[in-house]
Amino acid sequence: MHNSSNGKSDPYCVIKVDNVMIARTGTVYKTLDPLWGEEFILHMPSGFQMLSFYIYDADKVSGDDIIGTVSVTRDYMYENRNPKGLESWLPLQKANKDLEIQGEMLLEYGIRTSEATGQSFVFVTVMEGRDLAPKDKTGYSDPYVTVTCFDETKATSKQKKTRFPEWNETLEFLLPEDTCISDLSVTVTVWDKDNFSSDDFMGQIHLNSDDVTNGTIRNWHAVARRPTPDRWARRASRVERGKIRVKLQLLEETVLPSSCYSPLIELLNDAVKNKDLGQLLWDALEQDRTIELGALAMSFVRFYLSQELIFEYLDAVICRDISRTEDVNTLFRGNTLGTKSVDNFMKVLAMPYLQHVLQPTIDRILNEKKTVELDPFKVNNARRRHSLHRESEESFVNHSMEAVEDYVTSIMTSIVGSVAQCPLVLRRVLRNIQIRVREKWPEETHEDVPYTAVSGFIFLRFFAPAVMSPKLFALSYQHPNRKVVRTFTLLAKVVQSIGNLTPGGIQGKEPWMVVLTPLITQKITDVKLYLDRLVDVGDFSASSKYLVRQQSNETVLLQGHLHKCHYHCKRLFRPIVLKKCYFYLTRVLLGYRKTPEDEDTMVMVENICAVEKLDYGALGKSNMGQIIHRTPDENTAIIYFQAKDVNELTAWISAIRKTIKYNVCRMETFHPGVFKGDKWNCCRKEQDTAPGCSPTYHGVVLGDWQDPLDPDVDAQIIYSQIAHCKDRIRKCQHDLRMTLAENGPPLSADSISNASFASSFSSTSTAVSFVSHGSSQCSPSMLARNTSNASEVNEATMECLDLVSRLNDVTEQLHMSHQTFIESNPRHSIYSRSRSISSSVSEEM
Numbered sequence: 001m002h003n004s005s006n007g008k009s010d011p012y013c014v015i016k017v018d019n020v021m022i023a024r025t026g027t028v029y030k031t032l033d034p035l036w037g038e039e040f041i042l043h044m045p046s047g048f049q050m051l052s053f054y055i056y057d058a059d060k061v062s063g064d065d066i067i068g069t070v071s072v073t074r075d076y077m078y079e080n081r082n083p084k085g086l087e088s089w090l091p092l093q094k095a096n097k098d099l100e101i102q103g104e105m106l107l108e109y110g111i112r113t114s115e116a117t118g119q120s121f122v123f124v125t126v127m128e129g130r131d132l133a134p135k136d137k138t139g140y141s142d143p144y145v146t147v148t149c150f151d152e153t154k155a156t157s158k159q160k161k162t163r164f165p166e167w168n169e170t171l172e173f174l175l176p177e178d179t180c181i182s183d184l185s186v187t188v189t190v191w192d193k194d195n196f197s198s199d200d201f202m203g204q205i206h207l208n209s210d211d212v213t214n215g216t217i218r219n220w221h222a223v224a225r226r227p228t229p230d231r232w233a234r235r236a237s238r239v240e241r242g243k244i245r246v247k248l249q250l251l252e253e254t255v256l257p258s259s260c261y262s263p264l265i266e267l268l269n270d271a272v273k274n275k276d277l278g279q280l281l282w283d284a285l286e287q288d289r290t291i292e293l294g295a296l297a298m299s300f301v302r303f304y305l306s307q308e309l310i311f312e313y314l315d316a317v318i319c320r321d322i323s324r325t326e327d328v329n330t331l332f333r334g335n336t337l338g339t340k341s342v343d344n345f346m347k348v349l350a351m352p353y354l355q356h357v358l359q360p361t362i363d364r365i366l367n368e369k370k371t372v373e374l375d376p377f378k379v380n381n382a383r384r385r386h387s388l389h390r391e392s393e394e395s396f397v398n399h400s401m402e403a404v405e406d407y408v409t410s411i412m413t414s415i416v417g418s419v420a421q422c423p424l425v426l427r428r429v430l431r432n433i434q435i436r437v438r439e440k441w442p443e444e445t446h447e448d449v450p451y452t453a454v455s456g457f458i459f460l461r462f463f464a465p466a467v468m469s470p471k472l473f474a475l476s477y478q479h480p481n482r483k484v485v486r487t488f489t490l491l492a493k494v495v496q497s498i499g500n501l502t503p504g505g506i507q508g509k510e511p512w513m514v515v516l517t518p519l520i521t522q523k524i525t526d527v528k529l530y531l532d533r534l535v536d537v538g539d540f541s542a543s544s545k546y547l548v549r550q551q552s553n554e555t556v557l558l559q560g561h562l563h564k565c566h567y568h569c570k571r572l573f574r575p576i577v578l579k580k581c582y583f584y585l586t587r588v589l590l591g592y593r594k595t596p597e598d599e600d601t602m603v604m605v606e607n608i609c610a611v612e613k614l615d616y617g618a619l620g621k622s623n624m625g626q627i628i629h630r631t632p633d634e635n636t637a638i639i640y641f642q643a644k645d646v647n648e649l650t651a652w653i654s655a656i657r658k659t660i661k662y663n664v665c666r667m668e669t670f671h672p673g674v675f676k677g678d679k680w681n682c683c684r685k686e687q688d689t690a691p692g693c694s695p696t697y698h699g700v701v702l703g704d705w706q707d708p709l710d711p712d713v714d715a716q717i718i719y720s721q722i723a724h725c726k727d728r729i730r731k732c733q734h735d736l737r738m739t740l741a742e743n744g745p746p747l748s749a750d751s752i753s754n755a756s757f758a759s760s761f762s763s764t765s766t767a768v769s770f771v772s773h774g775s776s777q778c779s780p781s782m783l784a785r786n787t788s789n790a791s792e793v794n795e796a797t798m799e800c801l802d803l804v805s806r807l808n809d810v811t812e813q814l815h816m817s818h819q820t821f822i823e824s825n826p827r828h829s830i831y832s833r834s835r836s837i838s839s840s841v842s843e844e845m
Helices: 074-079 230-237 258-271 275-287 293-306 310-323 337-368 376-385 393-416 424-440 449-468 482-500 511-534 646-659 711-724 726-742 790-824
Strands: 011-017 020-024 035-044 050-057 065-073 086-091 104-113 120-130 143-149 152-155 166-174 185-192 200-208 217-222 243-254 558-566 577-585 589-593 601-604 608-614 624-630 636-642 758-761 766-769 832-844
Touching (some): 011 035, 020 035, 020 646, 120 143, 143 166, 152 166, 243 711, 275 310, 275 337, 275 711, 275 790, 293 711, 310 337, 337 424, 376 393, 393 449, 393 482, 393 511, 449 482, 482 511, 577 646, 608 646, 711 790, 726 790
Antiparallel strands (some): 011 050, 035 832, 050 065, 086 243, 120 166, 143 152, 143 185, 243 832, 558 577, 558 636, 577 589, 589 601, 608 624, 624 636
């Protein structure tokens, strides 16, 4: 890895999708082995090609230096996908401007014959380009195009200072009479003209004989990288630049029209009402899937939220976990579909509640940046690292103790006083969990179990992880520095111990925390009172229909300070003025004000047409965005704003896009530049009402708790996982039929308990199991019933067969719908949802 004069670096990682910067990690100072541990969920455009990681060394004096880069193609992620994600060390390569490619070109091409001479020509009309890579420091380029055919190269004119050029120039190449058409090849290359250095490569498009000889074609083509010669690759590999470890998971689905999912939706709705069907489905998916269990649970939660059956679903999977737990001390401690579903339900529904409770204390800790350490083996190291030599070890520990007690008291006071702010539906779910636990473990003999069952979710899986990693729970845009991370770690340990309701439990692993026992004991008493009030809600009918909204209209989805730009197209020589304003977003409005005393300026969400990034070259400012909206007089206005970094900019654009997803006034195109003087400085169009030159809603959107509910997408994800284990479903169906035909004697339930893929049906005392090791038998050993009556065994077998057959039929029906839709719509736009989850973990020499 590159290192500074002190032998260390201050590295951070920038994530780009098709050369567009999306996010960056925090900076880890003075190290060659950084640990970032950051996770990003990205909803990608369907045509994305490349995910890239750029490693920089932060330098405030001379500017940040690039250490190296590595890129991963979509095809590579797709070919190497697995349920746990693709996790690998990737070697860094030298940064190459030729690899920074983006954009599309509109071309028209074909073969035509001159009526006058009878000669045939290959023609290529270079019409326009959009979103090409900025190669100059101004944020623009000076693009021109060369076309090569039959060893002859011709060029278009140069377009100055634009990423959205227009040419409409036709280049013709004489087709020799002895030419073999199958060998015909056309190469279109885009260049950036430089006056004082060699021209910069901006991308290539290759057309073969099938493209050119198939009539006159007019189409958009994505520009691509040119092949890297082997000698260049070998030369780059000689320099060791370090490695970066990333974990990637790609989820890509083709979503059909809503009507195609009706049978599956009916099946999933019945699964929460029919315990046997639910057990069969959830056991199958829990054991055999292509995505992580948490992602599968999130799809179930979002689907049942949209179907107004979330309470019934959570009740079913929680009862499933309780029935399979023998030791009460292990209840809800593992990762099952039930625990992951409750985790994701809290994230989807209660994130505003979490932020309301923890945000003030988190902000205070980030601002104060105190050095806190209680471990005697780390105290001296912390003092040396943060130049606290003059303070004695005893004084340092005492100050650390005071800080921990202060922060813990602040956190717990905020939590125990927040019952009224907790969403009512979450409180009812937690109350139902407590009721179900008491049914198996009566309160008379297990006094603390009802408390630990609820605190295990709300504290151990919600509050404590948020304290440990504020950025993952949208409590901070950046990861804190090392000493603040240690403060959060100590606080999370204390909150976790309080949530366990065992004051002495933490002493076994870390005896030096025994000094916190009085504080923990005191807070446990407060927590029990909090839990009693939390579940003190009225009876709830699981059979009644109700609507669970992700948030109410008044819930603040995102808030913070941005710099609003006062720009007027006619004031060319006046400086750009950026004024700090407080912005907030709800489901119904976007508001902002300069000072607390000012009256809010509000834009109704239903009037927002688009929110997009602004090119750097537009105003000469980085991290700029624009909100295009309708005014009361039906005109269009634009709010230009600047965020402090790319993470904040992406967060605001993503949040607003999700909120306006179903707006009627949405625009199809926009201008990534500004109207300056008498023309747009992005595409040079001279009318201020000219249509936009770039498509809207085309970029990457961050995935988080604000994602709008889309039952079709979630039904498709669930279907894909069911289809993955369809062979086992068919095998079980066949073996059940064979069992009926043979009418074999039933075996004991013990013969089934060792199968790793089983469903227990309590209503009929029948069990169906899928053998996970590819065994070819399902036969009588797959059934058990505590009766000697053969007719009852056959009746139970028929019930099981009906459930398995229904699941198989729905899967086959959706498979046929996919085939029919794709065959009938080969060139139509098919909505694909691609999610890339990337986590930069560490880097080594």
